[in-house]
Amino acid sequence: xxxxxxxxxxxxTYYLAAGECxxxxxxxxxxxxxxxxxxxxxxxxxxxAGYARLIQDNQVWVLSRVTIEMNAYPKVNTDYTLTTxxxxxxxxxxxxxxxxxxADGNPLGYIRTIWMVIDxxxxxxxxxxxxxxxxxxxxxxxCPIEPMSRLRPIEEGHAxxxxxxxxxxxxxxxxxxxxxxxxxxxxxxxxxxxxxxxKRMEISFIKETRYGETAQFVIDDxxxxxxxxxxxxxxxxHVRARFLWQQR
Numbered sequence: 001x002x003x004x005x006x007x008x009x010x011x012x013t014y015y016l017a018a019g020e021c022x023x024x025x026x027x028x029x030x031x032x033x034x035x036x037x038x039x040x041x042x043x044x045x046x047x048x049a050g051y052a053r054l055i056q057d058n059q060v061w062v063l064s065r066v067t068i069e070m071n072a073y074p075k076v077n078t079d080y081t082l083t084t085x086x087x088x089x090x091x092x093x094x095x096x097x098x099x100x101x102x103a104d105g106n107p108l109g110y111i112r113t114i115w116m117v118i119d120x121x122x123x124x125x126x127x128x129x130x131x132x133x134x135x136x137x138x139x140x141x142x143c144p145i146e147p148m149s150r151l152r153p154i155e156e157g158h159a160x161x162x163x164x165x166x167x168x169x170x171x172x173x174x175x176x177x178x179x180x181x182x183x184x185x186x187x188x189x190x191x192x193x194x195x196x197x198x199k200r201m202e203i204s205f206i207k208e209t210r211y212g213e214t215a216q217f218v219i220d221d222x223x224x225x226x227x228x229x230x231x232x233x234x235x236x237x238h239v240r241a242r243f244l245w246q247q248r
Contacts, residue, residue, distance in 0.1 A: 008139040010043035011083040016074045023190065026073040027080070029198055030182050032100070036111055037063065037177065039082045040096055047137065062205075063177055064093065064116050069145040069200045070100070070109030079103040085139035092116060092125055097143040110145045123208070148202045151240035154230050157220035160187065164213055174208040180239050184229055187219050192245075196225075199246035207238040 014035065022028040044061065074080040084098045098111040117126040162183060170176040181203065209215060213233050220228040224245070231239035 007046060008137045009083060009085045009141060010039065010046060011081055012039050012042060013079055013081040015079050016076055018076050021076045022193070024193060024197075025076045026197075027075075029068070029073075029185065029201060030178050032068065032073075032111075033066070033178050033181055035082055036066065036098060036113060039084050039098065040113065040115070043084050043096075061115050061117055063113060065112075065114040065148055065202075065204045067112040067145065067148045067200070067202050068109065068198075069111075070198070072108050073197070074100075074102060074108065080108070081105075085141045086137055087141075087143060088138065097141070099143075110143050112143060112145060112147060145200075148204065149242070151202060151204050151228075151242060153237055153240075154218050154220045154228055156222075157218045157228075159216040159218045159232075162215055162217060164209060164211060164215065166211065169211050174210050177205065180205070180209075180231060181241075183217060184231070184239075184241055184243075187217060187229065188227075188243075194248075196245040196247055198243050200244040201242070203239065203241040205239055207233075207236060209233060209238045 016027055020027070020031055040061075080103065081101045082098055083101070084096055087095045087097050089095060094115045096113045096115060098113070100108045100111070102108055164175050164179075168175050168179040184203075209231070215238065216232045218230045218232055227243040227245070229241045229243070230237045231241075
C-alpha cells in the first residue's frame with residue numbers, strides 16, 4: 001500500500017496463482033510486464049495524474065523503454081511486492097524505477113522504465129515539465145541495475161512473419177506492450193526455458209504497430225546467451241529487444 005506520509009514511493013503486493021505461472025512454475029516475464037504497467041498506473045492515479053486525469057486533455061501515458069534484471073522470479077503460490085518511484089524526468093521522458101521483492105522482503109530484481117505522454121489526436125509527445133506534480137515526487141531511492149544499452153538495428157539474422165490480430169491490440173488500438181513481449185518470447189523453445197532463464201531484458205518501443213499489419217520478427221542469436229531481436233514493419237523497426245540468458 002502507499003504510505004500516507006511519503007507518496008514518492010508506492011508498493012503493491014500480489015499473490016502468484018498457479019494459473020498465472022509459466023511451465024517452470026514461476027512468474028512469466030509477460031505477467032511481470034503487466035504488473036509493471038499496473039503499479040505505475042496505481043502510483044500515477046494516487047497523484048491524480050493517471051489515465052482518468054490526462055484523458056481530459058486528450059493525453060495518455062505511453063511506455064517507451066523497459067529494462068528488467070532479475071536474480072530469480074517469484075514461485076507459484078507465493079506473495080511478491082512491487083515498489084515504484086520516480087528517479088528523474090525531463091521535458092520528454094519520466095524515468096520510473098521498480099524493485100520486486102519476495103514474500104520475505106528480499107529483492108528478486110529491479111526494473112527501469114521510461115514513460116512519455118502523447119496527445120491522442122496528433123500522437124506527438126507532450127512537454128511533461130508542465131506537470132508540476134512530478135518535480136515534487138522525485139525520490140532518491142537507488143536502483144542498482146545499469147540503464148538500457150543502445151539497441152542497434154540487426155544487420156544479419158533470421159526472420160519469422162506474423163500478422164497482428166484483434167487480440168494483440170489494446171484500447172489505444174495499437175499492439176499491446178505485453179503482446180509484443182509474448183511474441184518475442186515465443187521465438188525460443190521450451191527446452192531453452194527449461195535450461196535457462198532471462199536474466200536481463202531490454203526492450204524499446206519505437207513506433208506503433210496496428211491491427212492487420214504484418215511484421216518480421218528478426219533475431220540475431222549468434223551469441224546464444226545474448227539474443228538481439230527486432231519487430232520490423234516495411235523495413236522500419238517498431239520494437240528492438242535484447243534477452244540476456246542465465247543457466248538455471
